[in-house]
Amino acid sequence: MKSIRAGTCLALCVFVAFSCVASASAVAAAEICAPGSAATASSVAPPTVPTILPYIFDPHGPPARMIHDLSWLVLGICAVLFIVVEGMIFYGVIVYRRKKNDKSKNEPRQVYGSNPVEIAWTIIPLLIVFVLALTTVRTIRSIELTKAPAGALEVVVIGHQWWWEYRYLDANVPGGEIVVANELHVPINRPVWLRLESADVIHSWWVPALAGKMDVIPNHTNYTWFNADSEGLYLGQCAEYCGNQHAGMLLRVVASKPEEFDAWLQTQIAPTVNDTSVAMGREIFQEYACSNCHTVKGVSDGQFAPDLTHLMSRQTIAAGVAPLDPTTLRAWIDNPQALKPGCNMPSLQLDTEELDAVTAYLLTLR
Amino acid sequence: MTTAPIHPISETSMGFGSRVHSWVISVDHKKLGMMYIGAGLIFFMLGGIEATLMRLQLMKPLNDMLTPHGFNQMFTMHGTTMVFLVGMPVLLGFGNYLIPLMIGARDMAFPRLNAFGLWLFIFGGLLLYYSFIGGDGLYGMGGAPDVGWFAYSPLTSKAFSVGHATDYWILGIMVSGFGSMTTAINFMATIVCMRCPGMTFMRMPLFVWLMFTVGILVLLALPVLTGAQVMLLFDRFLGAHFFDPQQQGSVIFWQHLFWFFGHPEVYILILPAFGMICEIIPVFSRKVIFGYPLMVAATLSIAFISLGVWVHHMFSVGLPPWLNSIFAASTFLIAVPTGMKMFNWIGTMWGGNIRFTVSMMFATGFLVMFLFGGLTGIMLAVVPFDWQLSDSYFVVGHFHYVLFGGTMLAVFSAVFYWFPKATGRLLSEPMGKWTFWMFMIGLTLTFFPMHLSGVLGMPRRVYTYQPGRGFELWNLISSSGVPFQIVGVLLLVTNIIKSLINGRVAGPDPWDAWTLEWATSSPPPSENFSKIPTCTSPRPLWDRKHPEDPDCFYE
Numbered sequence: 001m002k003s004i005r006a007g008t009c010l011a012l013c014v015f016v017a018f019s020c021v022a023s024a025s026a027v028a029a030a031e032i033c034a035p036g037s038a039a040t041a042s043s044v045a046p047p048t049v050p051t052i053l054p055y056i057f058d059p060h061g062p063p064a065r066m067i068h069d070l071s072w073l074v075l076g077i078c079a080v081l082f083i084v085v086e087g088m089i090f091y092g093v094i095v096y097r098r099k100k101n102d103k104s105k106n107e108p109r110q111v112y113g114s115n116p117v118e119i120a121w122t123i124i125p126l127l128i129v130f131v132l133a134l135t136t137v138r139t140i141r142s143i144e145l146t147k148a149p150a151g152a153l154e155v156v157v158i159g160h161q162w163w164w165e166y167r168y169l170d171a172n173v174p175g176g177e178i179v180v181a182n183e184l185h186v187p188i189n190r191p192v193w194l195r196l197e198s199a200d201v202i203h204s205w206w207v208p209a210l211a212g213k214m215d216v217i218p219n220h221t222n223y224t225w226f227n228a229d230s231e232g233l234y235l236g237q238c239a240e241y242c243g244n245q246h247a248g249m250l251l252r253v254v255a256s257k258p259e260e261f262d263a264w265l266q267t268q269i270a271p272t273v274n275d276t277s278v279a280m281g282r283e284i285f286q287e288y289a290c291s292n293c294h295t296v297k298g299v300s301d302g303q304f305a306p307d308l309t310h311l312m313s314r315q316t317i318a319a320g321v322a323p324l325d326p327t328t329l330r331a332w333i334d335n336p337q338a339l340k341p342g343c344n345m346p347s348l349q350l351d352t353e354e355l356d357a358v359t360a361y362l363l364t365l366r
Numbered sequence: 367m368t369t370a371p372i373h374p375i376s377e378t379s380m381g382f383g384s385r386v387h388s389w390v391i392s393v394d395h396k397k398l399g400m401m402y403i404g405a406g407l408i409f410f411m412l413g414g415i416e417a418t419l420m421r422l423q424l425m426k427p428l429n430d431m432l433t434p435h436g437f438n439q440m441f442t443m444h445g446t447t448m449v450f451l452v453g454m455p456v457l458l459g460f461g462n463y464l465i466p467l468m469i470g471a472r473d474m475a476f477p478r479l480n481a482f483g484l485w486l487f488i489f490g491g492l493l494l495y496y497s498f499i500g501g502d503g504l505y506g507m508g509g510a511p512d513v514g515w516f517a518y519s520p521l522t523s524k525a526f527s528v529g530h531a532t533d534y535w536i537l538g539i540m541v542s543g544f545g546s547m548t549t550a551i552n553f554m555a556t557i558v559c560m561r562c563p564g565m566t567f568m569r570m571p572l573f574v575w576l577m578f579t580v581g582i583l584v585l586l587a588l589p590v591l592t593g594a595q596v597m598l599l600f601d602r603f604l605g606a607h608f609f610d611p612q613q614q615g616s617v618i619f620w621q622h623l624f625w626f627f628g629h630p631e632v633y634i635l636i637l638p639a640f641g642m643i644c645e646i647i648p649v650f651s652r653k654v655i656f657g658y659p660l661m662v663a664a665t666l667s668i669a670f671i672s673l674g675v676w677v678h679h680m681f682s683v684g685l686p687p688w689l690n691s692i693f694a695a696s697t698f699l700i701a702v703p704t705g706m707k708m709f710n711w712i713g714t715m716w717g718g719n720i721r722f723t724v725s726m727m728f729a730t731g732f733l734v735m736f737l738f739g740g741l742t743g744i745m746l747a748v749v750p751f752d753w754q755l756s757d758s759y760f761v762v763g764h765f766h767y768v769l770f771g772g773t774m775l776a777v778f779s780a781v782f783y784w785f786p787k788a789t790g791r792l793l794s795e796p797m798g799k800w801t802f803w804m805f806m807i808g809l810t811l812t813f814f815p816m817h818l819s820g821v822l823g824m825p826r827r828v829y830t831y832q833p834g835r836g837f838e839l840w841n842l843i844s845s846s847g848v849p850f851q852i853v854g855v856l857l858l859v860t861n862i863i864k865s866l867i868n869g870r871v872a873g874p875d876p877w878d879a880w881t882l883e884w885a886t887s888s889p890p891p892s893e894n895f896s897k898i899p900t901c902t903s904p905r906p907l908w909d910r911k912h913p914e915d916p917d918c919f920y921e
Contacts, residue, residue, distance in 0.1 A: 053835055054823025056754040067750040074748050078741040085708065089733050092715035096651070097722060107912070108719045112920045113657035121709040122660075122702065129698035132748060136698075137691045139750045144687045196684075201521050202617060204682060204757060208823045212753020213682045218520060219611035220618060222684035235835065239682075239757045239825040241514050243521060244434045247828035321832075342434045 049256065052232040054208040060234065060255075061227045063143045063211040070139045077128060143212070145225060148193035152225065153186060156195045159203030159216035159238070162245035162343060163306055163319040168265075169195075178268045179295070181306030182319050184253045187261035188228050196222040201243060207236030207253050215240055228255035237320075244342030250320030264313070272297045272309050273364050281361025284354050289346070296365065305345065311365040318343070330359040393477035394892060395462050398484050400788060402459025403781075405488055406452050407859075412495070413447035414855060416440045418848055421812070425845040427833040437829035438512035442535070443494075445515030449631065450539055451491045453769065456777055457638035458483075458549045461577040463788065465553060467883035467890060468571045470562025470899045475555035476548075483545040483552070490542025497534035511535035514827060516628060517598075519609035519620040524602055533602065536595045543588050550584035553577055562882070564901035568662070571881045571904065572655060575662050576641030579669045583630045583637070586673060591627035594620060618683060625676035633672040635769060637665065639776035640707060643729050646783050647711050649879045650726035651718030654917065657710045658904060664703035664710075671700040681752045690749045697747035704740060708733070723877075724798030728779030731806055735771025739764060742817065757827075760820025766813040775805065778858070785862070786876045790888040791869030797861045804854035811847025815840035880905035 052060060059065040148154060158165040168178040186192045196205055198218040205224065206213035214224035228234065236251035256264070282299060285291060291300030297309045311317075314324055318340045322328050331338070334355055336345040350358065380388065389397055420440050423432045432440065462480065466473055474480045497510045511531040513521045522532050557578045561570070570578075598620070600606035607613035609620045648655045655661060677685065677693035711733060720726065742764040746752050755761060778801070786792045819840040824831060831837045875884040885907055886895050902909045903917035 055836070056821055056823065063750075064754075067754055070748060071745075071751045071754070074745050074751055078744055082737065082741055085712070085737050086734065088709075088712045089715075089730070089737070092712055092718075093720070093730060096715060096718050097720045102719070107652050108717060110654045110915075110917075110920075111656060111713075111717060112654055113660065113713075117713070118657050118660050118706070118710075122706055125702045125705040129701055129744075132744070133695045133698050136694050136748045136750065140687050140690055140694070143750055143753075144690070201526055202518055204825075206757075206823075206825070208754055212750060213757065214753070215683050217611075217617060217683070219614070219616070220684070224684075236823065237825060237828075241438075241518070241521075241757075241827040243512075243526060244438065246438075246825075247434065247830050250832070 049254065050232045052209045052234045054206075054234075054236045056208045058209055060209045060232070061211065061229050063224075063226055064209055066139055066143055067212055070135060073135060074132065077132065081128075145223070148223075149191040149225060149227075152191040152193040154193045154195065155184065155186075156197060157184075157205055157216065159196070159198040159200075159205070159242070159249075160304075161200050161243055162238070162249040162340075164205075164249070164251065165199075165306070168268075178265070179307045180268060180310070181314075182250075182252065182316065183314050184251075185261060185264050186228060186253060186255050187258040188231055188255045190258070191225055191227045193225045194223065196224065202240050203238045203242045203249065204240035205236075205251065206239040207234050207251050209234050210236075210253065213239045228253070231256055245319075245340055248319060248321045248340050248343065250316075252316065252320050267313050267366070268310055270310070272299065273366055274298075275361075275364040278357070278361040278364050281357035281359070284350070284358050285361055288348050288350070290348070290358070293345075308362065308365055311362055313366060326359060326363060329362060330355060333358055333362075393473075393481045395466050395474045395477065395480060396788070396890065396894075398480050399459045399461075399463025401484055402455045402462060402487070405491070406456035406459060409447050409451040409491060410456075411855065413444050413452055414851070416444040416447070418852070420444065421845040421848045423829065424831070424841045426842070427831050427838055429830055432829065434829045435509070435512060438514075438827070439510040439531075441827055442511050442514055446494065446511070446535065446539065447491075448769070449515060449635070450542055451487075451494070453635040453773060454542075454546055455487050457580070457635065457773070458546060460638060460642070460777075460780055460784070461553055461580070462549065464784065464883060465556055465574055465577055466560070467787075467886070467894055468574050468881050469557065469560060469565055470882045470895060470901060471556065471560040472893045472895065472898075474552050475559055476552050479548050480552050483548040486545030486548070487542040490538045490540070490545065492538075493541060494534055494538030497531050497538075500530065500534070516621075516624050518624075519598070519601075519615075519617045520611055522598060522602075523610060533599070536599055540592055540595050543592050546584055547588050550581040550588075553581040554585075557581075562898050562901055564906075568659070569901055569904045572644035572658070572661055572665075573638075573641035573881075576637045576644070576665055579665050580634050580637050583634050583669055583672065587627045587630035587634070590623055594623035594627070597623075618680075621680050621683065622676070625679045626673075628679060629676040630669075630672050632765075632768070633668060635773050637668070639732070639773040640665070642776045642780040642783075643711060643732055645881065646725055646729045646779055647714050649783075649877050650721045650723060650729070651715045652721070653714055653718040654905060654908075655710065656713035657706075660706060661710055664706045667703045668700060671696060671703070675700060678747060678752070679756075681749050682756050694747055694749045698744070701740065701744055701747075708737060708740070723782070724793070724795055724802060725779050725782035725877075727799065727802045728775050728782065731802065732772060732775040732779060735767055735775060735809065739767030739771055742767065755820060757825055758820035759816045759824045759826055762826045763813050763816030763820060766809075766816070770813065771809055778802075778805070781858075781862075783877065784883075785865070786872030787883055787888050787890070789866060789869070790872055791865045792872045792876060793861050793865045793869065797857055797864075801854050801857040801861065804850045804857065808847045808850030808854060811850065812844050813847075815843040819844075875907075878911075880908040880911075882906055885910075 052058065057068060059068040154169045156167040156169060164182050166180050166184050194205065196214055196216040198216045200218065203216040204213045205216055210226035210228060211224055214222050216222065232255055234253040234255065238246060238249035242249065286300060291302055293302040293305035295301050295307045295309065316322060317324050317329060317332055321340050322332060334350065335347045336343055337347060389401065392398065419432060420437065423429050423437055462474065509529065509531050511534060513527060513532055513535065517535060520526060557574060597606065597608040601608055601610060607615040609615050609617055611617055644655055644661060675693060675697045677689060678697045681690055746755055746761065746764060782793055782798055819837050822836045824837045872888050874887050882899055885899055899906065905917045909916035909918060
């Protein structure tokens with residue numbers, strides 16, 4: 001009786017596990033199909049393009065898709081193994097339990113082993129893992145490229161504690177290098193070749209819908225690539241523990257039509273806006289420590305923090321943690337530690353007037 | 367000249383002070399083993415408190431119960447505690463207690479080295495926990511290490527880890543590591559030299575075989591970690607540049623060294639659990655273990671292969687394709703002997719007459735949970751899949767199924783199985799059944815949803831997460847499993863205390879078992895056996911109980 005109860009409860013556990021899987025995929029599917037609902041739930045203002053959540057079973061480009069296809073094979077094999085072996089365990093538990101009224105001292109027949117059976121359950125797993133190993137190696141070879149695909153857009157990714165810097169090196173960019181922070185813009189249907197470097201500790205660049213993760217390591221250059229096949233805002237985040245604000249190092253990749261991407265490039269190449277009505281704010285920016293870390297082309301050349309030349313072309317600040325709107329921006333300048341505790345930007349203790357002036361100045365940097 | 371035999375003073379007649387004193391100065395492998403397990407269970411509760419705090423913090427998005435720094439300390443201390451101060455000492459404690467009894471010896475080969483190892487572990491653990499008070503040195507009020515249990519450089523360099531928290535991590539682990547190494551030497555010497563007459567290697571209980579293998583792995587793997595930690599200390603204090611990327615040091619070098627230790631470490635934590643299961647399943651199934659020689663072969667091949675799979679922790683580091691391929695292949699290969707073990711356990715249960723005591727229920731729970739953890743491990747070995755899953759919550763789910771669903775369930779099974787031997791009292795079975803179900807429910811609720819949040823793109827070690835990404839529900843379910851586990855732990859502790867006071871008397875052989883520890887009284891006398899036993903087969907007590915059909919006929 002007890003063992004029946006044991007068996008039933010164990011079965012229940014597995015059932016719960018399975019229903020979890022089922023509901024997970026349902027929820028996930030719902031989220032993918034109705035991305036708008038997710039965007040409204042987020043604190044960040046809804047972008048004009050669909051938000052693509054970091055879900056590995058919703059690939060939007062070759063590396064992620066190859067991984068996705070391989071993963072179904074692996075999941076299939078593992079699911080079959082799971083069902084077969086758990087079935088064997090439960091069969092044993094249910095059929096060979098001691099009967100309730102069995103008081104006899106007789107021992108069951110002692111079976112010391114069986115060569116054919118043992119050889120079978122050595123050979124069969126060997127064959128299974130052989131198949132898995134071959135498919136794995138093949139997929140590794142098609143994903144792990146050693147040089148940039150033809151016609152790729154080349155971007156340098158620099159991981160900082162706790163934000164991302166992107167430098168567009170493409171020879172097609174007129175006027176030389178473009179430096180942006182935290183929001184990577186790419187054209188769709190064109191391979192993007194990323195050179196990954198770190199300014200401090202190890203980070204990891206992971207946008208699940210586009211590609212698997214690749215670590216961003218100091219003094220060790222890595223490369224990775226992706227090719228977004230549909231427009232959207234792809235989310236991800238740093239995947240290697242990198243200190244205090246590891247959780248606040250979010251990734252945003254905006255994939256848009258080539259002409260929209262070119263238009264965006266033009267905004268980034270444009271010279272810094274010089275609005276005389278906010279001269280006081282600019283002076284404060286230059287006088288106080290802001291300019292030591294932040295670059296605004298023609299105004300300052302700090303290297304430790306995001307480039308602010310075209311700040312207002314972004315949707316978020318603080319590496320995606322907060323939306324970019326006047327109130328949040330002002331609160332952020334006032335006390336960054338409140339929004340992103342432990343981050344490297346100090347509060348400069350500006351008074352109200354200075355705070356308003358700097359905020360007004362930054363709001364002009366389109 | 368004859369002298370009257372000296373009767374040891376009965377423990378109950380001693381005062382509290384002298385009783386504590388007798389434990390502190392003890393070199394008896396049984397007392398040392400129990401102190402290992404007891405101290406390990408205390409650290410288990412500390413690690414559990416840290417885990418509870420983490421789950422409370424992650425219960426909802428953008429929670430601010432813990433600061434980022436506080437959360438980072440919690441997961442670092444949780445991981446370090448569970449691996450170095452719970453897993454290893456508890457398992458080494460069981461080895462300490464059981465090996466001499468199982469091979470018919472009076473004690474370990476080096477009893478004083480044994481005591482030395484125990485106290486190194488305890489002081490190493492205290493040193494690590496002292497960091498909560500002294501960790502920041504002169505910089506502030508104190509803080510535990512916050513670099514993660516694998517302490518990737520350059521986060522551990524002076525520039526990124528100010529104060530002394532990381533130094534406490536290095537020294538605490540190093541000190542307890544030396545303790546583990548002495549214990550490993552002791553295990554191997556004892557097993558090689560002190561087996562009773564008739565006990566050949568192929569007649570040793572499988573638990574002893576597994577602990578022998580663990581000894582080999584500890585001796586090969588731990589010194590590498592200790593060496594790496596010494597290099598890190600040099601970096602931090604003497605201006606060396608082993609792991610300093612600014613000075614052409616290599617941060618990947620640390621990862622290679624750490625995981626060359628770290629992967630065999632995983633097997634150091636699971637092989638003793640395999641050993642326990644190998645003892646417990648046959649006894650309660652009333653059948654001899656299926657395929658003893660294959661089990662030994664599988665054990666040794668797991669140990670051998672486990673020394674060559676460490677790069678599978680580093681698939682996203684950007685190593686060349688051929689290197690990733692080789693380590694993927696070796697990782698797949700290790701699934702084969704592990705699978706053989708699984709099948710042999712099931713083969714032992716089939717055709718048996720299974721008594722579902724609490725111990726056997728935990729052992730069955732081990733099979734069910736460990737299988738799941740093993741299969742997600744196969745998924746992680748598929749390198750491209752790993753590029754998506756590694757460092758996500760999927761990995762957290764995976765290794766908790768292996769280490770909690772695997773190792774800890776086996777440990778609980780072993781506690782219920784050997785507690786009567788160690789204390790002479792049986793643990794309460796009804797209370798044990800509640801413990802079992804609390805753990806099974808808690809485990810599934812907490813760790814299963816982690817796989818899903820990982821697949822949805824949630825990285826591990828984040829102190830919080832953004833709303834609207836589909837993480838909320840799974841994290842809430844994960845946190846809801848915690849109360850079940852807390853109840854499970856409390857039930858277990860209550861059960862142990864109650865049974866120590868007035869548990870049912872066990873007698874020497876409550877489970878009708880077959881290995882030599884059941885041939886002596888419970889608890890065993892100070893030198894284990896009044897007369898050194900002899901061994902005729904892998905199941906000496908079976909031979910004595912069934913003279914008409916002894917095992918030695920089938921060797």
